[in-house]
Amino acid sequence: MVRKLFRNARIYTPRDLGEPLRGRDQGSLTAFPEGALLVEDGLLAAIGPEKEVLDRVAGGQLCQEVDLEGMCVIPGLVDPHTHMCFVGTREREFQMRCEGTSYLEILAAGGGILSTVQRVRQAREEELLAETTGRMRKAMAMGTTTLEVKSGYGLNVQDELKMLRVIDRGARLAGADVSPTFLGAHAIPPEFKNSPGEYVDLVVEEMLPRVSQQGIARFCDVFCEEGVFSPDETRRILRRARSLGLGLKIHADEIKDTGGAKLAAELEAVSAEHLLAASNEGLKAMAEKGVIAILLPATALSLRKPYARAREMIQMGVPVALATDCNPGSSYTNSMLLVMALAVLGMGLSAEEALVASTINGAYAIGMAQKVGTLEVGKQADFVVLDGETPWIIPYSLGAQSSVRAVYKRGERVS
Ligand SMILES: [Zn+2]
Incomplete structure (x- = not known):
């Protein structure tokens, strides 16, 4: 199994409530200001406060550990x-x-x-x-x-x-x-x-x-x-x-x-x-x-x-x-x-x-919510590392590509 740990991240993600989000839920995100993600074979095995994720890792082998330097992580768009x-x-x-x-x-x-x-x-x-x-x-x-x-x-x-x-x-x-x-x-x-x-x-x-x-x-x-x-x-x-x-x-x-x-x-x-x-x-x-x-x-x-x-x-x-x-x-x-x-x-x-x-x-x-769209256990590890601390960096940068530091698809860096 390929196991990767991404730590020192500020994670912002919607939660999948089983249907499209509307009304007040449309603007509601879960945040982990000192967060981490554990990826196993391209899927999210754990996500949350870094301490809790590290407990999950304890003892097991890791193929890669990435320090995201406190940058904002959001689901792949x-x-x-x-x-x-x-x-x-x-x-x-x-x-x-x-x-x-x-x-x-x-x-x-x-x-x-x-x-x-x-x-x-x-x-x-x-x-x-x-x-x-x-x-x-x-x-x-x-x-x-x-x-x-x-x-x-x-x-x-x-x-x-x-x-x-x-x-x-x-x-x-x-x-x-x-x-x-x-x-x-x-x-x-x-x-x-x-x-x-x-x-x-x-x-x-x-x-x-x-x-x-x-x-x-x-x-x-x-x-x-x-x-x-x-x-x-x-x-x-x-x-x-x-x-x-x-x-x-x-x-x-x-x-x-x-x-x-x-x-x-x-x-x-x-x-x-x-x-x-x-x-x-x-x-x-x-x-x-x-x-x-x-x-x-x-x-x-x-x-x-x-x-x-x-x-x-x-x-x-x-x-x-x-x-x-x-x-x-x-x-x-x-x-x-x-x-x-x-x-x-x-x-x-x-x-x-x-x-x-x-x-x-x-x-x-597009009928793909069961595998993408949020950062939650069981979904694909598709995520974007932003060059900022919150998702507001995107409109603040007027949509410039410079707001993106890295892009991961199923836990693999693609950009
Ligand atoms: Zn059209």
Whole structure:
């Protein structure tokens, strides 16, 4: 057995209460100011005040002892909403947007999501794999040890399956825990421009069964938005997904309130994501069903839009998670540190609330809470050593990578 002791740490962790944390629990952390962690074969065997942990060690052999020099230790960050499987950036489009060009003009100039679809379709699997794995590794260096990656730039059977394969292979190469999500209903592909209903038929009748047969995706997500997929189409796709054993997610009420939040509650989806325009009624329904709100403040910042109403959501009892939305159009970042800083500085969360949102609630949002999201006995030894004394160092550093000293995945240092 590989046994490692990490001592002289200031440990801050949420506690796993068996469901996503909400309301007052959203901001509640357990602290061990003079703490230690004992790791056995990558799992936490003991955690708490150093004296108690040392009693557990007594007599047994240790393979390694690490002095963390009084620095703050938090659980490895969880990023539960990304589109980081793609090829090529869209910097030029970002520049045009900053210069005031409208989205329609950008589309006419060959930009927008369909330009990424074209590049992903053309890409060889190895090329897509290299870029995707690179992004996962960069995310890990910034403290993200578990993440979700969505498909959705293939938009046909073959390329959606290719993306899911790449996500799975990339996770193993990077050494991250990754939850793959099928997002065939991300956009209407150009070949179905004049018959979008037929594309929904394709997703329901052909793609979903093939995705289920492939066995990589754990969740199915739909971009429910005016001009993309209607609530009725979303319901149809997600019902089929559920019948095939997939968990449900919705890109809901990002631009307009189309009832996406309410639909997420009706279908008892695990999460509704974005929610910039969600109605109070929709949020109330989410609170009643315990649907997690995944908020993406880096997207709002990049699009220069107001942030989602996180404070009100917490007050209403909606469990809140945070994510990067890493994608080549509206949020080209894979830094959960930045996202946490924006949550504190832009959305009014405390660093404690932002940490819960970036660990255990994110883990619940992708079905991984049994192994990650908190530092508790039996869970994986995934943790981040910060260059500060409390989690407040993250927003205080404006999300800079310099706030991270070291990142451990299953007890192994990865950065
Ligand atoms: Zn998204």
